[in-house]
Amino acid sequence: MLNVSPELLRLGLSTAVLVARGIDSSRTPPELAAYRRSVGRQLAAFWKNRKLSTHPAVREYEQLHRRFGVVDEPAAPVKILRYVRRHQDFTEAGALVDCYNLVSARTLLSLGAHDLAKLKTPITLRPVQPDDVFIPLGESTPRDCQGEYAYVDPDGQIICRMEVLQCEATKVDAASRDVVIFFQGNREIPDKDLLAGVWLLAELLERFCSGTTELVGFLEATERNET
């Protein structure tokens, strides 16, 4: 379901793919809201007097972005943790997004969810090519991201720009039932944490969204010369 280009594998990216089927994200169970607030308080306390920007995993995201000419674009977990540090809670974004935000904040993995009913596969994580098109979440006109890397479908539609911003076309909403979640880490995030993140999200989705899940992709952050 997810291919990673040799160029990006050489840069130490790690990835995993979890498919969730039959989920119900239309309501947030009180137990999930309580868990979300509890983790939010815990993480806010932990990060209160620590600089996110000095964490090796965060620095690695930034170094990767710089290789592609991108600066001042925080990776998804950094944005989540900045919010949590200010509010001692996560945004209330629906059960599915709440679950993967929790995993992202706890592990520093970047997670993106896409509605399988709207998604063409396989997806490839690779440098952007001239014909690729990206329409960001919440927008209706294309945005240029030449020179960057992205998750791209077989038709050249960018479904996620780096690990920063998803597209409009495959977004999940309360009606989504079958979704795929892409996990992205880097060489500063241990592979066992990648597996633990997948495991945690599978548990949260099955407990709080009534779905079934399956791990269908897992690539470690290793120096590779070829796929």
Added chain:
Amino acid sequence: MKPPVDLADFQRLDLHVGTVVAVRPHPNLIDLSILTVQLEEPVEALVPVSTSGLEAGARVVVAVGLHPLQTGGQRFSASVLSGPVVAEIPNGSRLS
């Protein structure tokens, strides 16, 4: 530098010492291995292939009773947390 695991989460873990008796690749995912670990009974545990020191005969700490994770046509409820264990602890001994 990692956020702490709260005590309640840690106390939920069911940790045991065991001996790796077999290692085989995941049928679909080249970067995962499936270990058979002898506790009082054998269990199958899922681990990244880069986890060092997990050949047959290694003694490891296994978390069992995890929420089942479906992959490769199998459901896993165990993962190796650490190894190797050098202390003389019988297989299956509970640590938590």
